[in-house]
Amino acid sequence: MEKEDKRPEWGRKCGEGCLVPQRIAVALLGFFALLFAYTNRISISHVIVELVVPKLRTNVTKGTVCPGDKSLSTHKLSDYADRYRWSEELQGFILGSFYIGYIITHLPGGILADRFGAKWVLAIGMLISALTTCLTPVAIMYGHEWGLVAIRIIMGLAQGPLFPAMTTLLSHWVPKKERGTLGTICYSGVTAGTVSSNLGSGLMLHSMNWPICLYVFGSLTILWVILFVIICYSSPSLHPWIRTKEKIYLEEQIPMKAERPPIPWKKLLFNKPLAATIVAQIGHDWGYYVMITCLPKFMADVLGVTIRSNGIMTSLPFVAMFISSISCGFLTDWLIRTGRMSINLERKLFNFIGAIGPGGLTVAASYAGCDVYVVVALFVLAMFTMGAYYVGQKLSPMDMSPTFSGTITAICNGLGSLAGLAAPPIVGLMTPNTTVAQWHGVFWLGFVILVLSAIVFWIWGTAEIQSYDPNAPAKTA
Numbered sequence: 248m249e250k251e252d253k254r255p256e257w258g259r260k261c262g263e264g265c266l267v268p269q270r271i272a273v274a275l276l277g278f279f280a281l282l283f284a285y286t287n288r289i290s291i292s293h294v295i296v297e298l299v300v301p302k303l304r305t306n307v308t309k310g311t312v313c314p315g316d317k318s319l320s321t322h323k324l325s326d327y328a329d330r331y332r333w334s335e336e337l338q339g340f341i342l343g344s345f346y347i348g349y350i351i352t353h354l355p356g357g358i359l360a361d362r363f364g365a366k367w368v369l370a371i372g373m374l375i376s377a378l379t380t381c382l383t384p385v386a387i388m389y390g391h392e393w394g395l396v397a398i399r400i401i402m403g404l405a406q407g408p409l410f411p412a413m414t415t416l417l418s419h420w421v422p423k424k425e426r427g428t429l430g431t432i433c434y435s436g437v438t439a440g441t442v443s444s445n446l447g448s449g450l451m452l453h454s455m456n457w458p459i460c461l462y463v464f465g466s467l468t469i470l471w472v473i474l475f476v477i478i479c480y481s482s483p484s485l486h487p488w489i490r491t492k493e494k495i496y497l498e499e500q501i502p503m504k505a506e507r508p509p510i511p512w513k514k515l516l517f518n519k520p521l522a523a524t525i526v527a528q529i530g531h532d533w534g535y536y537v538m539i540t541c542l543p544k545f546m547a548d549v550l551g552v553t554i555r556s557n558g559i560m561t562s563l564p565f566v567a568m569f570i571s572s573i574s575c576g577f578l579t580d581w582l583i584r585t586g587r588m589s590i591n592l593e594r595k596l597f598n599f600i601g602a603i604g605p606g607g608l609t610v611a612a613s614y615a616g617c618d619v620y621v622v623v624a625l626f627v628l629a630m631f632t633m634g635a636y637y638v639g640q641k642l643s644p645m646d647m648s649p650t651f652s653g654t655i656t657a658i659c660n661g662l663g664s665l666a667g668l669a670a671p672p673i674v675g676l677m678t679p680n681t682t683v684a685q686w687h688g689v690f691w692l693g694f695v696i697l698v699l700s701a702i703v704f705w706i707w708g709t710a711e712i713q714s715y716d717p718n719a720p721a722k723t724a
Contacts (some may be wrong), residue, residue: 269489270429270497273420276471276479277413277433280373283468284406285440285539286447287380288345290464291399292543293448293558295341297457298387299333333392339675342540344396346668348403350661356408357415357657362507364481365416365653368408374472375405380465384458410660415653418645419482422500424584426645427593431576431637438569438634441539442562449558501649502718510654514715520647521655523707527598527640528663530700531633534605534693536667538564538630541674541689548681550619560623564630571634579638590646590710598639598708602701604632606694613683613690640704647709648716666696 333341352372360368379402386394413433421429444464451460480486483497515521542561546552552560575597582588588596608629615621644655677692678685712719 268493269483269486270420270422270425270493273416273479274429274433276475277416278436278439279471280369280409280413280475281434281436282440282443283464283471284373284376284409285437286444286464287376287402287468288406288444289441289539290380290444290448290460291383291395292342292540293445293452294457294460295338296543296547297330297452299331299338331392335675335679335681336672337392337675338544339672341392341395341399342671343668344399345403345406346664348400348405349407349664350403350668352404352407353411353657353661353664354654355657357411357653357655358510360408360412360415360653361510361651364485365412365419366476366479366481368412369416370472370476372405372408372412373468373475376402377465377468377472379405380461380468383461407661408657411653411657414644414656416479416481418649418652419501420497421645422497423590423646424500425580426642427578427580427583427638428576430642430645431572434637434641435569435572435576435634438565438572438630441565442569445543445558445562445565447558449556449562452558507650508717510651511715514713515651515655515658518713518715519707520643520709520711520713521658523704523709524640524643524647524655525659525662526700527602527704527708528659529666530602530697531636531640532663533666533670533696534602534609535633536670537674537689537693538605538609538626540667540671542626544681545686548678549683549686550617550622552619560619563623564626567627567631568634571631572637573634575635575638594639594643594646594710595705595708596639597635598704599701601633601636601639602697604635605629606697608632610687610690610694613687640708643708643710646711647713649712650716650718 356368356372379398383395383398386398388394390397417426417430417433447463448460451463483489483494486494542564543558546561579588579593579597582593583590608625612622612625612629615625644652644659648655674689677688
């Protein structure tokens, strides 16, 4: 007996005329959600270079920093009278303060998304993120460094539910055999957002006052929220204009029990694959957050790159990562679909590539001397290999439990964000004079963390649905 179609008449007519499948629309909206979230999040890494007195490149010991652009060595302290004299440690704390709020709302956001649907959790969080971005200049004007810290914590609170809710949304819309492609299209918004922030911030800061950069990114995010609320719904069953054929297909491929059981906290907390997934998340987040928050400072303070060139050069590694992540999505779906590789092996292998590659190549970049082009080329290769991560560990929460994927992502991403909280201040402490030798230590530490986390996931990680999920196949006696 066929299920009664409860869609309104206008919805049925609109759905039959819609050329783009709704699951693709959801993946694309997710892509832009992450893109705009990351422009909000990391544009401050470029803005802060314009807020503080730069490291003057006179009277430095030979070999500690590179000569850099000649224009940067002609300024005097009196040229920066209107800038803040924030120490490297304070700048690190400011850059990391976002993650104080980010950690707090991860788990509540995941639980809310699993229980009530992801749409409004995402929409409200992104709206608040956009407003805090637009209000950042006001916070700096009246509160100085502590006003900036406060507004960054609020932004972190708003973005905390982002990944858990996004995972919940994808688990309701994307069948398992399409997750490699549609999942990486969505999650590659992180990389696209990093590119957009680096490139856009560099160009805008070069020719405009720094608040304009934040107003532009915040306003674009508000436009996305409006579009998302109109188009997206938490699940196919709630969508008023999804095509009948697609709805039937998704209900067959992603069976969801009507009654959602309580979260099995004890089984989750003592689940070995989940622990391995958490470790892999922490390792990746350390390497990635060091790159997105500290690479602009490394390029400016050590290599002496100008603000416009900095924006362009720090974008290139993430362009490579974007291309890699999308390519890996198509490649892994083909490998799995043709039976050339199991899902379990694919998740482990690509996660390992996404850790060992960037770990080793960033260390090599720090030893490449003052040749900016060689350094940037090595960073590009490093982030190209990191693109494999998005078809590795990142898809594991959906694999292990579609029902509780939001909660699992909240646990993994929440604990992983500890790396985001810790990395900028630790880098600040390790690089008080921003010398080349001090940055060697930063990249070696990242190498060790990335490799160890990949080994743990290879041994104990899995793509198999876990017994605590109500949709898990029953065990035979």
